[in-house]
Amino acid sequence: xxxxxxxxxxxxxxxxMSALTLWWMLHAWRTPEILEGTRFVPSDGAHSLSFSLLVxxxxxxxxxxxxxxxxxxxxxxxxxxxxxxxHDDPETAEVAARLAEEHxxxxxxxxxxxxxxxxxxxxxxxLPHCRGRVVxxxxxxxHVHPDLLSHVDHAFRGDADVVQGGVQLINFHSSWYSLRNxxxxxFWFRSRLHLHASRGFIPLGGNTVFVRTEVLxxxxxxxxxxxxxxxxxxxxxxxxxxxxxxxxxSAMVTREETPDTLYGLLRQRTRWNQGFLQVYxxxxxxxxxxxxxxLLARWTLxxxxxxxxxxxxxxxxxxxALFGHLRVSVALASFLxxxxxxxxxxxxxxxxxxxxxxxxxxxxxxHYVKLIVGGPFYQVVLAAAALRAVWREGRGQRGWELTRHVxxxxxxxA
Numbered sequence: 001x002x003x004x005x006x007x008x009x010x011x012x013x014x015x016x017m018s019a020l021t022l023w024w025m026l027h028a029w030r031t032p033e034i035l036e037g038t039r040f041v042p043s044d045g046a047h048s049l050s051f052s053l054l055v056x057x058x059x060x061x062x063x064x065x066x067x068x069x070x071x072x073x074x075x076x077x078x079x080x081x082x083x084x085x086x087h088d089d090p091e092t093a094e095v096a097a098r099l100a101e102e103h104x105x106x107x108x109x110x111x112x113x114x115x116x117x118x119x120x121x122x123x124x125x126x127l128p129h130c131r132g133r134v135v136x137x138x139x140x141x142x143h144v145h146p147d148l149l150s151h152v153d154h155a156f157r158g159d160a161d162v163v164q165g166g167v168q169l170i171n172f173h174s175s176w177y178s179l180r181n182x183x184x185x186x187f188w189f190r191s192r193l194h195l196h197a198s199r200g201f202i203p204l205g206g207n208t209v210f211v212r213t214e215v216l217x218x219x220x221x222x223x224x225x226x227x228x229x230x231x232x233x234x235x236x237x238x239x240x241x242x243x244x245x246x247x248x249x250s251a252m253v254t255r256e257e258t259p260d261t262l263y264g265l266l267r268q269r270t271r272w273n274q275g276f277l278q279v280y281x282x283x284x285x286x287x288x289x290x291x292x293x294x295l296l297a298r299w300t301l302x303x304x305x306x307x308x309x310x311x312x313x314x315x316x317x318x319x320x321a322l323f324g325h326l327r328v329s330v331a332l333a334s335f336l337x338x339x340x341x342x343x344x345x346x347x348x349x350x351x352x353x354x355x356x357x358x359x360x361x362x363x364x365x366x367h368y369v370k371l372i373v374g375g376p377f378y379q380v381v382l383a384a385a386a387l388r389a390v391w392r393e394g395r396g397q398r399g400w401e402l403t404r405h406v407x408x409x410x411x412x413x414a
Contacts, residue, residue, distance in 0.1 A: 045150070051080070052130035052213065059092060084110045093111070123229070130213055136209065136210045139206065160244070165210070172367070183355065201238045201300075202246070203230070203234045203276070204244075235279050311384065
């Protein structure tokens with residue numbers, strides 16, 4: 001009896017989690033009007049803003065030059081690039097200094113002198129030096145479109161305080177998990193973030209984020225103790241009533257690469273999950289004005305707990321269904337979460353086809369097989385990262401685990 005009740009409760013919980021996640025994944029495709037509204041409005045050629053583009057770089061001398069040279073191709077009259085390097089990273093500092101010498105009017109170098117380094121500390125080191133009316137953030141491996149700033153300028157028209165552009169992982173062929181990682185970004189930036197913006201609560205992405213400099217300074221910049229400083233900034237600004245515009249256009253997205261090893265992916269997701277838990281515990285989201293917003297915030301920020309929970313109970317659920325002495329009706333009910341899971345696989349296959357078309361990438365039949373077969377294993381990795389994040393946060397281990405970049409995205413689909 002106890003095992004039957006446990007089975008039914010777990011199955012119902014997993015079904016609700018899967019169904020709700022699927023519904024949010026598909027937000028952008030619910031109606032043609034919503035899909036059209038997710039794109040950048042075409043620029044009218046007017047340039048009313050100035051931009052300070054921050055590029056924190058740590059041990060990324062291999063990819064930094066390409067990123068800065070790409071940013072220097074930007075077709076916009078008023079912007080500056082601030083490259084932020086650590087005082088203990090001479091290789092990256094040398095590349096940054098050389099770029100500043102070659103382009104003294106547009107590139108400056110800011111040195112982060114914090115004894116313990118992380119991304120928010122680097123960004124805060126540069127914030128006092130920003131001259132532009134808008135601060136933009138890019139990562140050291142980003143491949144940025146030259147017309148992006150013109151579109152962002154247009155998106156700021158009106159009363160927007162923040163503009164979140166699209167970010168897309170490109171190298172879907174690199175490994176079995178990179179394909180699913182690319183699709184994950186595709187759904188997140190193409191659809192899910194638009195849902196959050198429409199609801200007035202948004203955990204911002206890590207780069208291609210643009211914030212009015214005055215708003216950013218009034219908010220105190222980035223939280224230097226948070227492992228998901230982007231999420232934290234979005235939550236704090238949402239709680240203060242800031243208006244966030246999200247726009248996704250495949251021609252304008254910032255292209256990035258997946259982590260080059262499975263362990264790198266695990267560490268990256270651990271950091272993000274742990275950061276979400278930190279933001280949840282800070283409780284800034286409780287200042288949101290409506291119950292609906294607070295419920296969305298609570299659910300989103302507690303995702304690591306939900307993933308950790310699923311990682312523990314799914315094996316137990318399957319074992320009980322197969323080997324437990326259960327009534328047939330209860331055993332059948334235990335497979336209820338399979339329904340939204342299969343639907344998710346179907347929509348992911350359609351999205352993979354769309355992803356290939358939008359980015360000029362050749363998707364072969366083998367990739368669809370990898371997508372389906374790799375799904376359960378990818379979920380195991382995400383659950384392991386969530387469990388690791390909960391464990392680290394519980395033990396107070398908050399060291400920054402840097403993700404290595406090798407430039408795998410620089411030739412794909414170029």
